[in-house]
Amino acid sequence: MRLPRPGRTAFALAAIALAMAAILLAMGRVPICACGTVKLWHGAVNSAENSQHLADWYSLSHLVHGLLFYAGFRALAPRAGSGARAVMAALLEAAWEVVENTPMVIDRYREATAALGYSGDSVVNSLADFGFMLLGFLIAARLPWWASVLLGLGMELLALAVIRDNLTLNVLMLLYPVEAIRRWQAALPG
Template identity: 70%
Template sequence: MRHRLWPLLGLLLILAAAVAELAMGREPWCRCGTVRLWIGTVNSPENSQQLADWYTPSHIVHGLVFYAALAFAAPRLSLGARAVVALAVEAAWEITENTPWIIDRYRAATIALDYYGDSVLNSVSDMLAMLLGFWLAARLPVWASVLLALGLEALALAVIRDNLTLNVLMLLWPLQAVRDWQAGA
């Protein structure tokens, strides 16, 4: 496939995910009626509704991880093809993450008791954040990508007591001790 078609395919994937989420009944943007670049309060009805929040770094880490995994698993694919595969995985996650099953799982297994899913705007931003991480990983030396991923995880952990690692852990194998710590207990 011509290298110029990869960005078009990526755009179509993002649009398809957005349309799927709208068809699922997701809000296009924050119910508050305001679009903000950043919402820094996790326990806010605007969290996961605006362009970026404290979970945006985890999507950058997705991109770093997807780049590494695809460089290992499919080294013969072009960079554009690997980016589209990574975007397809991210889009599938964004759709899945906003199903009642996962939303209910977040509420039951984590401290996100008031979580009701992402706005479509936030999901699209999350996909773009993943692409940023992928792009960075393609340009940085491996050690810098690893340090960036660890730094983003440590930053989110320090500020909001959550990050990608804890998010995955708590979805797959919830631990009451982690939940208590996250709640400040």
């Protein structure tokens, strides 16, 4: 599937990303990790550097966002072009990144999940998460629906096996915490 008017779509996506970054900076989010470096990958979940670098285990969740947003906006806006649907997905992802980094949601993560030391995302991590969502969206646009489902399930199972967390558990624990799941997640070595 070809994106119509790729210049306009790219401009809109870049504008959304820049607006998101500006809002996050205005909220007091750190631009990069307080450690002073930007790593391509940071795999330690239970560390102060989690969600501070370009990619981590939660990047898989943002790829899954893209797969889900593609399916959702294709169903909700069937007449919209793929570029318009990508912009809708980008707006939703940017809104989530801003909400996720509010003190209320950060505190909720700390009290309801195993993320006891979570301090929110750096702006560079939020921008990378935004990019991972777009990558998932583009992958879904090119795969048959069943392949997107298998890919999404595979990423969820991989994250579950490696870090005892994934998008499904993240949403569940944020909305309706289950103490048994929290104890199981907390058993993961640092």
